[in-house]
Amino acid sequence: VTFTPGQDNLNGGGGTDVLALYGPGIFDLNSLVGYAGFEEQRLFNSSGALASLVLRNGTTTSVAASGTGPTQTFLNGTASATTIQGGDGSDSIFLQGTGNVTTFVGGNGSNSVGLSSSGTLGTFQGGSGTDVISVNNPAAWNSNLVFDGGSGGFDRLDLNVGGTFNLAAATLTGVEQLRLNVSNTTAIVDADAIAQVTSLSGVAGAKLVT
Numbered sequence: 001v002t003f004t005p006g007q008d009n010l011n012g013g014g015g016t017d018v019l020a021l022y023g024p025g026i027f028d029l030n031s032l033v034g035y036a037g038f039e040e041q042r043l044f045n046s047s048g049a050l051a052s053l054v055l056r057n058g059t060t061t062s063v064a065a066s067g068t069g070p071t072q073t074f075l076n077g078t079a080s081a082t083t084i085q086g087g088d089g090s091d092s093i094f095l096q097g098t099g100n101v102t103t104f105v106g107g108n109g110s111n112s113v114g115l116s117s118s119g120t121l122g123t124f125q126g127g128s129g130t131d132v133i134s135v136n137n138p139a140a141w142n143s144n145l146v147f148d149g150g151s152g153g154f155d156r157l158d159l160n161v162g163g164t165f166n167l168a169a170a171t172l173t174g175v176e177q178l179r180l181n182v183s184n185t186t187a188i189v190d191a192d193a194i195a196q197v198t199s200l201s202g203v204a205g206a207k208l209v210t
Contacts, residue, residue: 012037045069138163149174
């Protein structure tokens with residue numbers, strides 16, 4: 001079928017239903033007249049152009065990407081995701097509403113997560129590329145976060161907003177870089193939290209507390 005904003009009304013009904021989306025482009029599920037009954041969205045992109053998926057407000061679903069092309073998944077408003085699986089290209093997710101992501105499993109490319117509202121991330125399992133979490137709103141910080149940077153790359157946690165962040169309660173593995181990018185940022189750490197950090201940077205006024 002053709003993805004037609006403003007016209008399509010998709011209802012998967014009972015059972016387990018998948019919406020498969022092919023190639024690059026913008027797939028905004030909020031632009032459809034109706035969208036219900038789908039438990040998973042699949043993005044197939046092997047082009048050099050970007051495939052962007054905007055999850056439907058009020059839904060909790062999973063996303064699976066495949067192919068070597070880049071993908072983006074947006075959670076605006078009240079959309080949530082149980083699992084987001086990356087492909088072989090670069091995969092990025094953006095939490096810009098109140099919805100949460102339970103688990104993000106990055107693929108073989110470089111993967112990133114942007115946390116800009118109150119929606120939180122539970123677990124980020126990085127892949128073989130460089131994996132990054134950018135915290136842009138203190139309300140989005142999950143003290144019980146599990147961030148495993150994976151086997152490759154120079155994986156990074158960026159704190160881009162003022163506030164106090166308890167990294168000691170989180171589980172950070174394979175994260176080589178920690179950046180405190182705002183002057184009134186305080187990061188609480190212990191030996192485990194920074195055990196594998198080889199690069200630590202911060203602006204004037206930022207604090208690291210043990």
